[in-house]
Amino acid sequence: MSQPKLRIVMLNDSQGRALVILPGDELLNLVSVWKHTQRQLQPLSAHDSETFFSQDALSAEKGIRQLLTLPVLIDTSCKLDGDFDVLEPNSNRVLRLNSVLLGDNVQYCKVGISSAAIDAKQPEGNDVAVITRAVEKFTTLRIKQRLEDTLGLPTLPPTAQKIIELRADPNAGVDDLVPIVQMDPSLSAQVMSWAASPYYAAPGGIDSIHDAIVRVLGYDLVVNLALGVAMGRTLQLPTDTPRGSTPYWLQALFCATLSEKLAKLAPADRRPRPGLVYLTGLLHNFGYLTLAHIFPPHFSLVSRYIEANPHLHHEYIEKQILNVTREQIGAWLMETWNLPEEVIKGIRYQNSTSYDGDFHQYAQIIDLSLRVMRINGMGDGPAGAIPSELYEQLGLDAAKVQETFQLIHEKTDQLDEMTNFLEAG
Incomplete structure (x- = not known):
């Protein structure tokens, strides 16, 4: 019917x-x-x-x-x-x-x-030009210097800067990471708490940061977790969000976990780097926080429009209200902060199934993860059918993807508990 x-x-x-x-x-x-x-x-x-x-x-x-x-x-x-x-x-x-x-x-x-009418009135130009026009139109700010200076966005904390440098160094390892984590008391506590959490079910006690990284969490996960925590401190979680929506950090953590596991299931010739996929998933919605920071009055309006239009993807709602999307502004911010190109492309094109440019696998795997989450009642937006070509492009089986989701979902309570550390960071 x-x-x-x-x-x-x-x-x-x-x-x-x-x-x-x-x-x-x-x-x-x-x-x-x-x-x-x-x-x-x-x-x-x-x-x-x-x-x-x-x-x-x-x-x-x-x-x-x-x-x-x-x-x-x-x-x-x-x-x-x-x-x-x-x-x-x-x-x-x-x-x-x-x-x-x-x-x-x-x-x-x-x-x-209509969606076509919304698209027709969008400003032309690259993302920076679009963001600049939106900022000038919907705030009292006038762009006189670099965009990032004008918006008053906080700079990355030293911990995040050191971790980005570490990630760019192919020779870096656990011995380089441990001192960075130990210098940040809050991050140290979070790493130890994560390693001891039921989700990872590590045998025996965790005696040190080094032990937590080597024996339980792994270098890649701690690098990405530390970066996500450090970046999360730069912007506050908005309060006037759509009622009943999935909490920000739970969605981010679930998306990161699911995306990483799907990356590991992909054929070797199409497999993106699982660690960078995890980081992309963890930061996929960071533009949402940025919109709330830059456009606070209009952000409340976006929330009401999302509630009134549950059948529409948030991209069209943000275009209608702000003329810019969270994906555009999130990718721009990641580029400004010198994150890897894979993460930038994955965030920017996560809603574009047809995107086939550089590092398209990162965007596709985040897109698939979010679609699977929506059809299972997580996240915001319509739970439409997942295009078969998305599975084919990634070399993944639909039944196996759903099975992977279910395995993670069974541990949602444990993931939810872990988000408390992210929110407290």
């Missing part, structure tokens, strides 16, 4: 609730709703929306009639005559409505925007 072409969204404010009906594949433009109704209607959280639309009462005509006593805003492109179906994405509930039942509570206005 094909999905209905229309979707329904419930909004509310201090005056009560209202409904919006619009094309199912379009973005609900909350600003248009506010202008037309002169009300600051906000979307229900995903949980509240699912709870409401899962009611058995909505299976009966009496329940539908009661629902349609609410004010209803309908996009002008919708031609409603007789019976028609609408989808509520959070509950996946399809309701059969009738135009006659809409009564006198209906208002028509343009509230939907």
Whole structure:
């Protein structure tokens, strides 16, 4: 059975609730709703929306009639005559409505925007030019010097700078890493805590940083973990996030862990370096923190739009609100901080299945990991079907990928506990 072409969204404010009906594949433009109704209607959280639309009462005509006593805003492109179906994405509930039942509570206005229309109004130029225009348009900042200086982003802490230098040195090893970790008390505590965690189930006690690295975690993991922790300290986690979303560090850690394991499953001739894949996964959403830092008022608006448009990838929502995406600004920041090119490309093109440029395997494996997470109820955005060509390009089997996800998911509580160290860093 094909999905209905229309979707329904419930909004509310201090005056009560209202409904919006619009094309199912379009973005609900909350600003248009506010202008037309002169009300600051906000979307229900995903949980509240699912709870409401899962009611058995909505299976009966009496329940539908009661629902349609609410004010209803309908996009002008919708031609409603007789019976028609609408989808509520959070509950996946399809309701059969009738135009006659809409009564006198209906208002028509343009509230939907297509993905093509969003793309058509995006500024042209490379990522730096796009970011610069967005900063000038949506903040009081005017770019006079280098972009990174104007934004007031914190510089990388000494620990992160030393680790980046270490990663660039092919001859570096555990003996070079241990002193760097030991100089940072917080990082030392985190490395020891991770090594002792049930997730790694190390036999015997962990006596030292050297022991934790050599016997349990491994050089690559500690380098990437230390870098992620050090970078995470530079920006605060936002508070006004989409309600019900996967916590930032849990998503980052899960993506990193899954991506690394999938990299190890890939055929040798197509296998990206697992350590760099882990780092890419850990930092894949760092642009999200950067958007919250640069555009705080607009970031709240992005969160409300994500709640109102669970069927759309966040890329289109950020383009509509800010004219720049977290992937663009995240990759630019990684380049500014001199991270490996593999990480930069992996972050920038993680949503571009068709990208076939340098280090495309890194972008593809992050893309696949995030898609698998979404179809299993983790992360934000629509849980659409995973293109078969994505598996083929990486040389991976879909059943094996799902099995790998499941093995990690069984340890989610332990991963979640480990995120406490990242959040505390």
